[in-house]
Amino acid sequence: MKSDIPGLMSERGLDAIMIAGGGVNNPIMTYMTGPARLLRSFYAMKADGTSLLVHNPMERDEAAETGLPCSTFADFKLKDLTRQEQSEVRGEARMMGLILEKLGVKGKVGLYGNIEASRLLMQVEFLKQTMNGIEIALEGDRTIFDVARGTKNESEIEQMKDVGRRSCESLALVRDFLFSCKIERNRLVKSDGKPLKLGDLRSMMRRELIQRGLVESSGTIISMGRDSAVPHNFGNDEQIIEPGKTIVMDVFPGEIGGGYKFDITRTYCVGDVPEEVKKVYDDVLGAQELVLNSLKVDTPARIYQDQTCEFFESRGYRTIRQDDTLQEGYVHGTGHGIGLEVHEKPRLAGPETNSDEIVRGSVFTVEPGLYFPSRGIGVRIEDIVYARPEGKFEVLVDFPRELSPVWRA
Amino acid sequence: MKSDIPGLMSERGLDAIMIAGGGVNNPIMTYMTGPARLLRSFYAMKADGTSLLVHNPMERDEAAETGLPCSTFADFKLKDLTRQEQSEVRGEARMMGLILEKLGVKGKVGLYGNIEASRLLMQVEFLKQTMNGIEIALEGDRTIFDVARGTKNESEIEQMKDVGRRSCESLALVRDFLFSCKIERNRLVKSDGKPLKLGDLRSMMRRELIQRGLVESSGTIISMGRDSAVPHNFGNDEQIIEPGKTIVMDVFPGEIGGGYKFDITRTYCVGDVPEEVKKVYDDVLGAQELVLNSLKVDTPARIYQDQTCEFFESRGYRTIRQDDTLQEGYVHGTGHGIGLEVHEKPRLAGPETNSDEIVRGSVFTVEPGLYFPSRGIGVRIEDIVYARPEGKFEVLVDFPRELSPVWRA
Numbered sequence: 153m154k155s156d157i158p159g160l161m162s163e164r165g166l167d168a169i170m171i172a173g174g175g176v177n178n179p180i181m182t183y184m185t186g187p188a189r190l191l192r193s194f195y196a197m198k199a200d201g202t203s204l205l206v207h208n209p210m211e212r213d214e215a216a217e218t219g220l221p222c223s224t225f226a227d228f229k230l231k232d233l234t235r236q237e238q239s240e241v242r243g244e245a246r247m248m249g250l251i252l253e254k255l256g257v258k259g260k261v262g263l264y265g266n267i268e269a270s271r272l273l274m275q276v277e278f279l280k281q282t283m284n285g286i287e288i289a290l291e292g293d294r295t296i297f298d299v300a301r302g303t304k305n306e307s308e309i310e311q312m313k314d315v316g317r318r319s320c321e322s323l324a325l326v327r328d329f330l331f332s333c334k335i336e337r338n339r340l341v342k343s344d345g346k347p348l349k350l351g352d353l354r355s356m357m358r359r360e361l362i363q364r365g366l367v368e369s370s371g372t373i374i375s376m377g378r379d380s381a382v383p384h385n386f387g388n389d390e391q392i393i394e395p396g397k398t399i400v401m402d403v404f405p406g407e408i409g410g411g412y413k414f415d416i417t418r419t420y421c422v423g424d425v426p427e428e429v430k431k432v433y434d435d436v437l438g439a440q441e442l443v444l445n446s447l448k449v450d451t452p453a454r455i456y457q458d459q460t461c462e463f464f465e466s467r468g469y470r471t472i473r474q475d476d477t478l479q480e481g482y483v484h485g486t487g488h489g490i491g492l493e494v495h496e497k498p499r500l501a502g503p504e505t506n507s508d509e510i511v512r513g514s515v516f517t518v519e520p521g522l523y524f525p526s527r528g529i530g531v532r533i534e535d536i537v538y539a540r541p542e543g544k545f546e547v548l549v550d551f552p553r554e555l556s557p558v559w560r561a
Numbered sequence: 562m563k564s565d566i567p568g569l570m571s572e573r574g575l576d577a578i579m580i581a582g583g584g585v586n587n588p589i590m591t592y593m594t595g596p597a598r599l600l601r602s603f604y605a606m607k608a609d610g611t612s613l614l615v616h617n618p619m620e621r622d623e624a625a626e627t628g629l630p631c632s633t634f635a636d637f638k639l640k641d642l643t644r645q646e647q648s649e650v651r652g653e654a655r656m657m658g659l660i661l662e663k664l665g666v667k668g669k670v671g672l673y674g675n676i677e678a679s680r681l682l683m684q685v686e687f688l689k690q691t692m693n694g695i696e697i698a699l700e701g702d703r704t705i706f707d708v709a710r711g712t713k714n715e716s717e718i719e720q721m722k723d724v725g726r727r728s729c730e731s732l733a734l735v736r737d738f739l740f741s742c743k744i745e746r747n748r749l750v751k752s753d754g755k756p757l758k759l760g761d762l763r764s765m766m767r768r769e770l771i772q773r774g775l776v777e778s779s780g781t782i783i784s785m786g787r788d789s790a791v792p793h794n795f796g797n798d799e800q801i802i803e804p805g806k807t808i809v810m811d812v813f814p815g816e817i818g819g820g821y822k823f824d825i826t827r828t829y830c831v832g833d834v835p836e837e838v839k840k841v842y843d844d845v846l847g848a849q850e851l852v853l854n855s856l857k858v859d860t861p862a863r864i865y866q867d868q869t870c871e872f873f874e875s876r877g878y879r880t881i882r883q884d885d886t887l888q889e890g891y892v893h894g895t896g897h898g899i900g901l902e903v904h905e906k907p908r909l910a911g912p913e914t915n916s917d918e919i920v921r922g923s924v925f926t927v928e929p930g931l932y933f934p935s936r937g938i939g940v941r942i943e944d945i946v947y948a949r950p951e952g953k954f955e956v957l958v959d960f961p962r963e964l965s966p967v968w969r970a
Contacts, residue, residue, distance in 0.1 A: 210792040370585040383619040
């Protein structure tokens with residue numbers, strides 16, 4: 153968690169960290185500064201905790217809300233630097249150097265943040281040429297932020313639960329609307345007699361999420377039949393919903409303005425459920441329950457992928473560990489960490505080089521699925537699990553796992 | 562525009578370009594592939610137009626929709642590469658190298674995309690050490706994408722106009738709701754007798770935008786009084802709206818799922834308009850009209866910032882060119898390019914090192930403003946202008962510029 157960062161810095165011999173980029177769509181920045189809608193900014197922190205957030209003067213109110221020590225570009229005379237360098241990119245790089253200098257940084261610096269590659273590469277090249285005694289650190293597969301963000305503290309858990317509750321309320325309303333529609337001539341119709349389309353459900357989901365202060369990270373998967381059997385197919389809005397088909401709803405929104413995400417998937421089937429759908433659903437549910445009941449702290453995350461593959465293989469399904477080009481069967485990983493991004497560490501997936509571990513504080517999805525594009529069947533069931541400080545596991549937000557909910561009168 | 566890219570590549574001696582990162586919040590990727598909600602992907606293109614989009618197998622439907630030649634990570638045996646390298650980061654870097662090799666790239670490669678800095682730096686280091694004959698190009702302040710994206714083609718203009726029309730519909734509804742509220746005891750009240758808060762307007766705006774398929778890039782500025790005098794203060798939801806105060810509404814949404822943005826600002830004042838507000842408003846409007854009437858193609862973009870500063874200075878205001886720490890007066894630039902990002906080239910702003918030009922195809926905002934936090938007055942008026950192929954300028958979407966709209970009976 154965040155409080156681990158100073159220790160991680162000293163373990164790795166980092167004298168400072170610097171995060172570049174805006175305050176939006178930049179999870180490492182959000183992690184250190186909280187949600188702050190800055191266009192462009194630099195945050196630097198020394199191992200002793202001294203830090204500075206440098207921002208555009210007209211964003212001073214947003215910056216001040218972080219509670220961090222702040223300076224503006226004007227304080228660092230960015231305009232003069234740009235003029236001297238005859239370049240905005242180099243002027244900004246000079247400012248990055250001055251920020252480190254002001255904090256008294258000497259030695260290894262970790263550089264982070266979602267920023268445009270070509271600009272970053274120029275600035276790093278410039279820093280290397282001009283900064284004496286500063287070295288940009290390369291940390292390998294697990295940066296200090298991968299490690300720190302891999303475990304969540306109580307406040308993060310509360311925020312994620314809150315996003316989760318609001319996500320599940322939205323999902324419940326969309327589910328209930330789906331099952332409230334009548335079946336006429338082998339298709340679902342709304343109360344106005346018009347056919348129900350996937351797009352109707354998607355618009356409703358978006359509206360319900362927004363009303364609860366949530367926004368879709370990149371959309372919501374609401375797919376049916378053959379499309380539901382391609383895991384990241386978002387679904388075709390024009391498709392009219394038919395009984396007996398698998399409908400996958402994978403909802404992964406986050407707080408408006410930046411913050412924690414949630415991720416849940418349910419698969420539904422309206423009307424008479426075909427036997428083969430029922431069988432596939434029960435096997436996916438079985439796999440999920442097996443993993444949920446097997447989880448232990450201080451275990452390698454990838455063993456749960458092996459466990460899921462074994463379970464499915466023993467029931468006659470093909471799995472991705474047998475063939476990584478597989479399209480029919482179990483074709484993805486068992487889960488992924490989640491927090492400020494929908495996909496974080498730990499990854500409950502191969503390959504064997506994946507050294508992520510499940511530890512106290514881990515928060516991750518458990519989401520087995522089975523996919524048969526040739527038969528038009530896709531099933532995935534996904535929940536988020538939290539490894540509590542005492543070592544027990546908790547499903548973050550409980551939500552019914554029914555293929556065909558018993559209708560509430 | 563996009564069709565300029567091969568020419569720009571050859572001008573700069575680039576044998577290929579490679580874009581890394583997901584398909585969401587990655588405008589350079591979106592520019593080349595269109596909106597595609599890929600989690601992680603690589604797109605490479607040679608100067609002769611040969612290209613390849615490499616993606617996760619489970620995102621094959623999303624990838625195929627781009628119409629581009631596609632391969633999967635499995636096709637490149639990413640798992641084996643990762644195992645051989647004992648590292649996911651290096652395994653992926655090996656794959657980047659193999660993609661270039663497959664396209665027959667030799668020589669200079671431009672690397673782009675919004676990706677996490679620490680991972681990128683490791684991969685570039687690895688590529689430098691392992692790839693013979695490949696050099697990562699550093700292009701300076703204006704990359705080929707800055708240049709290409711700096712002019713828009715007809716299809717981009719149509720998309721931006723469409724986003725603009727929907728943004729303006731939403732703004733009009735929020736404005737009309739604001740002016741429909743009664744004034745009681747020096748505050749605005751809704752029809753239910755409750756006081757009208759900035760948060761009411763913000764929720765309504767969000768709802769109207771979403772219903773039109775638009776999503777806020779990072780929020781909407783709806784600020785009043787002192788907050789409206791700090792340009793990027795988003796405004797306090799709990800603030801009760803009072804007559805006679807300046808209310809700044811700066812709306813900059815984009816297509817849900819990624820795509821073009823719009824950006825418009827209006828300043829409103831309900832009830833009796835104080836003389837000083839009227840004066841400031843008229844001066845800002847005067848500055849905007851001056852620039853709109855002065856625009857010429859093939860001119861440096863920063864001359865319009867000088868023009869705006871001169872105009873304001875001649876009326877006794879202080880400007881940022883006199884003092885870049887200024888907080889009272891004209892404190893920002895005249896405008897910015899817009900497209901797949903809210904802020905692109907050209908920038909109508911200092912410093913004198915800004916070499917951006919207004920040319921045929923440029924699309925940018927003209928948004929002078931005056932800010933007086935000490936007096937609680939902030940005014941900004943912003944519209945988007947398009948430099949048409951024949952050299953004339955067009956306001957992309959017309960929207961009334963009234964401080965206090967004449968009420969429509």
